[in-house]
Amino acid sequence: MKKVYLETFGCQMNVSDSERVSTLLAARGFEITRTEDTADVVLLNTCSVREKAEHKLYTRVGQIRNSKKKPALGIMGCVAQLEGETLFEKAPGIDFILGTKALGRVPEAIEAATKKKKRFIDLGEREENYDWSVSPLQRHSPHIAFLPIMEGCNKFCTYCIVPFSRGREKSLPAAQIIAQILQLRRQGIKEIHLIGQNVNSYRPKTEAGLENFRGATLFSRLLRAAAATGVERIKFTTSFPRDFHPDIVAAINENENLCNWVHLPVQSGSDKILKAMRRGHNVDNYLRRVDVIKNSPRKISLTTDVIVGFPGETIEDFEATIRLFEYCQYDSTYIFKYSVRQGTPASQFSDDVTKAEKTRRFIELEQIQKRIQSKIFASMLNQIVEVLVEKQSSKSSEDLSGHTTCHKVVNFKGDLELLGKIAKIKITDSKNNSLYGTVL
Numbered sequence: 001m002k003k004v005y006l007e008t009f010g011c012q013m014n015v016s017d018s019e020r021v022s023t024l025l026a027a028r029g030f031e032i033t034r035t036e037d038t039a040d041v042v043l044l045n046t047c048s049v050r051e052k053a054e055h056k057l058y059t060r061v062g063q064i065r066n067s068k069k070k071p072a073l074g075i076m077g078c079v080a081q082l083e084g085e086t087l088f089e090k091a092p093g094i095d096f097i098l099g100t101k102a103l104g105r106v107p108e109a110i111e112a113a114t115k116k117k118k119r120f121i122d123l124g125e126r127e128e129n130y131d132w133s134v135s136p137l138q139r140h141s142p143h144i145a146f147l148p149i150m151e152g153c154n155k156f157c158t159y160c161i162v163p164f165s166r167g168r169e170k171s172l173p174a175a176q177i178i179a180q181i182l183q184l185r186r187q188g189i190k191e192i193h194l195i196g197q198n199v200n201s202y203r204p205k206t207e208a209g210l211e212n213f214r215g216a217t218l219f220s221r222l223l224r225a226a227a228a229t230g231v232e233r234i235k236f237t238t239s240f241p242r243d244f245h246p247d248i249v250a251a252i253n254e255n256e257n258l259c260n261w262v263h264l265p266v267q268s269g270s271d272k273i274l275k276a277m278r279r280g281h282n283v284d285n286y287l288r289r290v291d292v293i294k295n296s297p298r299k300i301s302l303t304t305d306v307i308v309g310f311p312g313e314t315i316e317d318f319e320a321t322i323r324l325f326e327y328c329q330y331d332s333t334y335i336f337k338y339s340v341r342q343g344t345p346a347s348q349f350s351d352d353v354t355k356a357e358k359t360r361r362f363i364e365l366e367q368i369q370k371r372i373q374s375k376i377f378a379s380m381l382n383q384i385v386e387v388l389v390e391k392q393s394s395k396s397s398e399d400l401s402g403h404t405t406c407h408k409v410v411n412f413k414g415d416l417e418l419l420g421k422i423a424k425i426k427i428t429d430s431k432n433n434s435l436y437g438t439v440l
Contacts, residue, residue, distance in 0.1 A: 002110070003031045005039035005071070009056060010047025012195045012237065013166075014077060016146040018045045021076070021103050022138035024131070028107045032138065036064070041072045041110055046079035048161050051339035054079055058091050065093040072096075072114050076103060078165035082343065084123055099123035100166055104130050132172070133180070136187055143390055143420045145189045149177055149222065150196035155240065157267075158278045158345040159307065159338065162197055171202050174222055175209030181229045190388055190420065191233035191259075191403075194226065198240035200248060216247035223248065227255035232422065233388065233405060237263045242280040246292045253298055260298040261407040264289065265305035269324030270317035273310050276349075283324060290328050301331040301406035308365060309338040309358030311349035318361050325368055331376055331408070332433070333369050337362050370432070377408075377430035384440065385410065387425045389418045401434075409434040 004025055008018040021043070022032050033039050042064055047053040057079055064073055074096045075087055081099035088094055095113040098106060102122040112120040132148065139145060150171040153163045177194075184192055196202070202219040213228070215221035226234050234257055239248075241264055252258045264286075268274050271282045293300050306321060325333075337358040340347050353361075385404045393399035393411045400414040402423075411434055412425050418439070425437035 001029060001031050002040045002114070003033045003038055004041045004043060004110070005033050005036045006043045006045065007036075007060070008045045009053050009077070010045075010049065012146050012193065013148065013151070013197070014045050014047055015140055016134075016148055016195060017077065017100075017103055019134040019138050019140060019146070020132065021045070021106055023133065023135040024104065024106060025110075026135060026138060030107070030110075036067070036071075037069065039069070039071045041074065041114065043074045043076060043106070046075060046077040048078040048082055048165050048341070050336065051341070061091040061093060072110065074098065074106075074109060074113065076100075076106070078161070081123060081165045082161065085121055088119060088121075094119075096120040097122070101126035132176075133183075141390060143189065143388060144191045144193065145184050146193045146195050147177065147180055147184070148172065148196060149194045149199060150202050153197040154201070155198065155242075155280065156278065156345075158276065158349075159310065159341065161341040161344055164343055166197060169198070169201055169203070171204040173204050173206060173208065174218075174225065177222065178209050178225055178229060181226055181231055185229060185231045188420070189231070190422065191235065192226075192231055194222075194234065194236040196238070198238065198243065199236045200239045200243045200245070215251065217243075217245045219243075220245060220247040220251045223251040223258055224255065227251070227258050231257060233257055233259055235259045235261060235407065239264050240280075241266065241286050241289060244289050246289075249292050249296050249300070252300065253296055259405040259407070260296070261301040261303070261405070262293055263303045263305075264293070266324065266328075267305060267307050268310065268313070268317070269306075269321035270313070271320075273313055273317050276312055276346075277307075277310065278345075283320070287324075287327065294329075299406070301408065302328060303332045303334075303407070304328070304330050305334045305336070306365070307336050307338050308361040309353040311338070311346060311351055311353070313338075313353055318365075322365065322368060325365065325372065329372055329376070330369065331406070332373060335362055335365055335369070373433075374430070377435060380408075380427045380435060381430065383427050385425055385427060385435075385437070386422050387412075387437075388422050389414065389420065391419070392416075410437055411435070412437045412439055414439050 076098035096109040152167040213224040387402040389402040393401040424440040429436040
């Protein structure tokens with residue numbers, strides 16, 4: 001029995017892919033090991049969205065190749081799809097490569113690389129009967145499940161590599177999604193994340209499974225159908241601003257188990273930069289969507305992504321992003337310094353903002369967000385929130401940790417018997433990125 005160690009870089013989609021690969025390998029008789037030192041095969045599931053993640057891959061390949069055991073080494077995911085055979089030359093020591101849609105054939109790749117002793121590459125399309133299910137034993141959490149509802153992207157923002165690494169948008173059938181939600185509920189899963197590059201761009205080929213649910217868009221109908229399963233919590237990410245219909249907020253307002261959290265990446269507060277990014281929205285129509293979210297009686301938490309230092313971004317453009325932050329009052333943000341991704345349209349632009357200036361803008365925006373976030377956290381003192389208790393805190397063995405419905409981390413002292421349960425917590429303190437409370 002071969003032992004396989006699987007390491008995942010990047011987003012929820014990659015975590016979900018890794019869960020399914022682990023499920024498949026375990027079903028084929030492989031042992032999934034939690035330690036690299038004992039592994040016969042190491043699989044690296046890669047991310048190419050940020051330059052830093054890609055650099056990390058090459059560092060890890062070197063570390064694995066210099067280890068004593070020297071296991072067979074496979075690269076899968078986005079970098080594998082984009083680089084293809086050139087990875088064999090860029091990072092000597094790789095034994096096999098699997099693209100984003102070839103993950104269902106990972107056992108064959110391992111066999112070719114280990115038994116036939118030859119390099120193997122598969123960048124082919126996904127098989128029609130691909131199994132999207134995940135074994136409970138291979139899930140990243142016994143209480144939370146990531147459930148893909150679509151993959152790929154049709155948006156072609158000028159900075160983004162995803163349409164090239166993940167392909168075009170393809171939505172899974174609604175009936176299949178609902179069946180999986182019901183199965184996850186039977187398995188005891190408390191919180192399900194509907195995931196995709198742009199979940200609200202969901203457009204299945206057939207409306208089967210949605211016939212009994214109203215909605216202005218197929219995605220809002222899917223949300224109502226998912227809520228009707230009775231699973232305790234449903235979250236979704238990521239939403240694309242252009243496709244964010246107000247009826248999504250209406251669905252959240254109508255269903256308590258649709259969590260009060262929306263992640264709506266803006267990327268810039270400047271219309272000029274948004275046009276250069278080819279985002280398909282401007283500041284005005286983005287803020288109109290924000291107003292709908294903010295006016296919800298559910299007090300929906302709003303989070304975003306933003307890029308600083310995009311080609312052509314002036315001080316005035318950056319100041320427009322600051323004004324947008326002050327208006328939106330985000331609960332949390334992911335701020336990135338622009339980095340060139342080869343193969344994207346933006347890679348042909350002049351990267352004219354210096355590294356030092358990108359860093360300065362990053363720090364300034366981060367400080368503004370910390371102030372906003374601190375104010376939001378302080379407003380929650382003495383509030384009672386419901387927390388899904390997920391694990392022991394990473395900072396204290398005496399504390400437990402979990403998330404609210406609005407996707408905020410809460411730590412508190414409690415017994416291990418609370419794991420997997422939803423506890424009422426009174427907020428007593430706020431930290432930089434989390435809240436602290438006591439169990440009621």
